[in-house]
Amino acid sequence: MTTVIQNVKRLDEQGELRVSSIIIEDGKIVGFDGEIPAGANVIDGQGHFVSPGFVDVHTHLREPGFEHKETIATGTASAAKGGFTTICAMPNTKPVPDSVENMQLINGLIKDSAVIRVLPYGSLTKDISGEVRTNMEELREHGAVAFSDDGVGIQLASTMYEQMQQAAKLDVVVVAHCEDNSLIYDGVMHEGTRNKELGLPGIPSICESVQIARDVLLAEAAGARYHVCHVSTKESVRAVRDAKAAGIKVTAEVCPHHLLLEEMDIPSDDANWKMNPPLRALDDKDSLHAALLDGTIDCIATDHAPHTVEEKCCGMVGAPFGIVGFETAFPLLYTNFVETGKWTLKQLVDWMSVKAAQIFDLPYGTLEIGASADLVLIDLNKEQTIDAEGFVSKGRNTPFNGWVAKGWPVMTICEGKIAYQEAK
Template identity: 45%
Template sequence: MKTLIKNARKDDRIVDILVENGKIAQIKPEISIKTDQVYNAHHNQVIPGLVDVHVHFRDPGYQYKETILTGSKAAAHGGFTTVLAMPNVKPVVDNPEQFEYMLRKNHKDGVIKIKQYGAISNDLTSHHVTNIPKMAKLGAVGFTNDGQGVQSAGTMYRAMKLAKSVNKPIVAHVEDNSLDNGGVMNAGINAKRLGLPGMSPLSESSQLARDLVLARASGCHYHVAHVSTKESVELVRIAKSHGANVTAEVSPHHLFLDDSMITRDNPMMKMNPPLRSPEDRLALIGGLLDGTIDMVATDHAPHSRSEKNGSMLTAAFGVVGIETSFSLMYTHFVKSGLVNLNTLLHWMVYNPINKFHLNNAGQLQIGDPADLTIMDLDHPYRISAKDFLSKGKNSPFIGEKVYGKTLATFVNGKRAY
């Protein structure tokens, strides 16, 4: 099977890309060869397929929110060719049998490459560590209790030592439940003004401090999910300066929104961790720019319409993001002149691949899997829920004008969007 992509912009040049048997065979100014199919990029930008290390596809157990098929189609629509799926489905992916089931289901139902996490502890509680070695042998990309902080230091330390023994990362949702105070948004003046219970930033930073000490002692690769506070950024910065094997991610909603923008009881602004203060948001941007934060991850969290209606007191935590992430990042960081496209690709492709050792994700080099995306970077469009392929429409960015529209996504040379 041969595919020829014509007239793609790459490194300020117009090139043709020949794909043979799912791999990139040639990248040249002009390729004239008979192929099975031809795609004309019309001088639009070609980039390596994006990689998201943090998604929720809700399947099995919550298919009314999302399925592996709808989630992977949404990912392709967003320009993503590889994603790492969280284990907090029903039943939880906390044993080898359920893990093998998820591998088969991801492969059968997905239109992109879906890597699977296993849970740190049984049923996402903080008591018994799962069979990390067996799930690692089956292909687990890492281990996480995302959606729940691991409340027991002993459980986390045991998991870290096991993860270290099989060279897999621990991916931590850091949240001390005793400091959450039943909060539905960030604790502060805006929560008080709206009469809503606030979640203390200490719930994140205090557990992160604990985990960083444990990670240093165990020697494991420790990855911090959805960093949201200035204290967390500084803790990661210090840990890295001391040589700890620590990486961190930030989500677009924490980069572009903060609690000062919550002017009413608005469930679309409810996520966990919550939107923090303007000072926290600036610290996150600074941490991303100086390399303290390694990558951008969406924490794509679809919910049904009814679950995101009403009050923040009762609505579900979480927002979708996999179809808007690149556009938001490109518009705010690259189009504004803050960074160049290559820097953005380090945050959304190269660092995720390198830090998580994703050997079969293509990076737009000859011989790589043909995982690539054609983007229109020149014409603005407005984010619209009706364009989403995800079942979830719960985005706080609906209506925003952005640049970076996905025109086509190829996975192993096969058109996924």
């Protein structure tokens, strides 16, 4: 069956929008602007913008083990609603994908429940404990897109170095949540001004940056490809920038909330504002913007981390870290950066699709003939208020509830099949 999506606007090489049509066969893009084949399924794009399906390299689907927070079904439906067609799922599940058996279990769950493409991470250590190393070659053979102990920083330099050496042999990426446990000090938000005003323990910036500095040198010594999760501080930016200048194979991501918010925006002791890394100072936020624009930071990732209302209803002390992000990422970034002229639409699309895919050598995130038919139609003029109660995700934990944003996905197609369509 041939599908033709008519009357859409796509970006040309110069970043300008032009009216187009897209022809899809057998889950692939086979042409643009040609004649409609007889018997084709025709979708009227109603003049909406069409983007490559977004690629999120940092997500938490919670299943198996924590289905009360999220499932693969609800998480991928939420991602599809946000325009994502490929997501990489972190290994902090129960069981952890630290063995072939556990990886096969997770692959089976994905096959049964996912409405978009899910690429699971393998863990760097058994039970993400930071101690016993996993067999990366076996996990790679059974579908691990890359390797991470995300959620915890690997404390032993020897463990990280030895796994980086194996990763270099396999040409796979080591992905790190960077956090020196000796510098957390039981903090729940950034160590700065606002935590003192609220009387809450703070997490200093060096907790993140010193481990990045360690790891880029380990990556250089091992010859490994190394990716830094959710960069949040100006010191971290400096470490990544210097490493790139030295020729070290390092990439980095930033989250929407770290680009949009800073510590002084936190209104109260509200756990919906608790994430790790925390919202930093204004100069940190400014540094992240500059780093994204100059290429020090390569892509945008949501770090979608759902929790239950009960877990997040108390204050920050005792509540888990993390916020949801799939359904609000594009509208928030489009409204606050593209609409204001700080970024171009092409830059935002690249950071959320093609550049994210390139880090892991994924053949996704582009609108090209022969590419997988992964795309999202977006009504750039649609403006609405974010309502957490309307999320498809089980998670309601967001600091953006009540924000008004423009640019909402109305249809998401993955491998030629509709994964999300806005209700009429």
